[in-house]
Amino acid sequence: KNQVEQSPQSLIILEGKNCTLQCNYTVSPFSNLRWYKQDTGRGPVSLTIMTFSENTKSNGRYTATLDADTKQSSLHITASQLSDSASYICVVSDPGGNKLTFGTGTQLKVEL
Amino acid sequence: KAGVTQTPRYLIKTRGQQVTLSCSPISGHRSVSWYQQTPGQGLQFLFEYFSETQRNKGNFPGRFSGRQFSNSRSEMNVSTLELGDSALYLCASSLAGQVSYNEQFFGPGTRLTVL
Numbered sequence: 001k002n003q004v005e006q007s008p009q010s011l012i013i014l015e016g017k018n019c020t021l022q023c024n025y026t027v028s029p030f031s032n033l034r035w036y037k038q039d040t041g042r043g044p045v046s047l048t049i050m051t052f053s054e055n056t057k058s059n060g061r062y063t064a065t066l067d068a069d070t071k072q073s074s075l076h077i078t079a080s081q082l083s084d085s086a087s088y089i090c091v092v093s094d095p096g097g098n099k100l101t102f103g104t105g106t107q108l109k110v111e112l
Numbered sequence: 113k114a115g116v117t118q119t120p121r122y123l124i125k126t127r128g129q130q131v132t133l134s135c136s137p138i139s140g141h142r143s144v145s146w147y148q149q150t151p152g153q154g155l156q157f158l159f160e161y162f163s164e165t166q167r168n169k170g171n172f173p174g175r176f177s178g179r180q181f182s183n184s185r186s187e188m189n190v191s192t193l194e195l196g197d198s199a200l201y202l203c204a205s206s207l208a209g210q211v212s213y214n215e216q217f218f219g220p221g222t223r224l225t226v227l
Contacts, residue, residue, distance in 0.1 A: 031212050043116070043202050043218030044155075089154070093212035098168045100211060104154035 003027075004092050004103035012109045017080055021106045023073040023090035031095040035064050035075050038087045038105070047075070047088075080110045114139065116205050116219035124225045130191040133222045137184050137205030143167075144186040145211060146178060149200040149221070158201075160211060161186050168211075190224075198226045 004025045013019050025033070032051050036044035048057045048064040050073075056065045061078045077084055090103040117136045125131050137144050145168075146158040157170035161180035178188040184205075190197055200223050204216040 034215075036218075041220075041223075043204075043220050045218070046215055049215060095212065098160070098210055098212060100157065100216075102155040104152065 004090055004101050006088075006090050006103040006106050008106060009104075010107040010109070012111060013080055015080060015082055015110050015112055019077050019080060019108065021075045021077075021088050021090075021108070023075070023103055025071050025073070025090070025092045025101070025103075027092040027094060027101050028071065029095050031093050033064075033066055033073050034091040034093070035062070035073075036089040036091060038089060040086070044089055077108075082110050082112070084108060085110045116203060116217055118201075118203050118219040118222050120222060121220065122223045122225075124227065125193050126227050127193055127195060129193050130189065131193060131224060132187055132189045133201055133203075133224075135186045135188075135203030135205075135219060137186070137203075138217055140207070141205035141217070142184050142208045143206045143211065143214070144180055144184065145204045145206075145216065146186070146188050147202040147204065148172070149202055150198075155202065158188065162208070193226045195226050198224060200224075 007022045034049045035047045038044040047062050050057050050066045063076045066073045087105040089105040092101050119134045143162045145160040147155040149155045160168040164180045175191045180186045200221045202221045203219045206214040206216045
């Protein structure tokens with residue numbers, strides 16, 4: 001069964017600090033890996049989309065990396081802000097075209 | 113360009129009732145997918161519609177159904193509601209291609225509570 005596992009499940013950091021969220025997946029082969037940010041009570045918003053041939057992709061203070069050999073991805077957040085408090089979801093898509101496998105997310109809280 | 117809209121935003125029903133949720137995709141998007149999100153389970157895929165046809169389906173019982181209209185708007189219906197159906201139901205739209213290759217844009221969701 002294809003799985004996407006994220007760690008940690010939750011994380012609390014101080015404003016201004018950096019943090020890294022992890023995503024391990026068993027989906028193989030895959031066509032792309034996505035990171036979404038979901039604010040409480042809202043729908044997920046796409047942060048990055050990486051194909052299997054890409055190693056890194058940035059979106060402002062968010063940088064995603066991908067190691068297709070170890071089937072791991074990470075999302076690094078630089079100089080965190082209170083508005084970064086949200087759930088971050090890793091999603092892997094299969095090359096067949098019609099299936100997305102979602103992780104259960106990492107709940108990040110940024111405090112003063 | 114307006115985003116994905118979902119109505120209603122909140123809904124309270126009792127066991128045994130049925131419910132219909134609505135989703136209007138981004139203009140020009142022809143694919144609409146529905147997801148159920150519960151704490152600890154993450155997003156679970158319900159089904160995807162493209163050009164008024166169900167293209168893909170997840171592992172949910174037949175009580176969950178949907179349809180898509182010619183203007184790409186979509187509805188999902190849940191009959192004989194159970195307590196376990198309480199969840200956030202998310203709709204996502206994308207361009208015509210397969211969901212694996214096209215970015216999905218999510219709506220704000222409908223929070224369904226079953227009492």
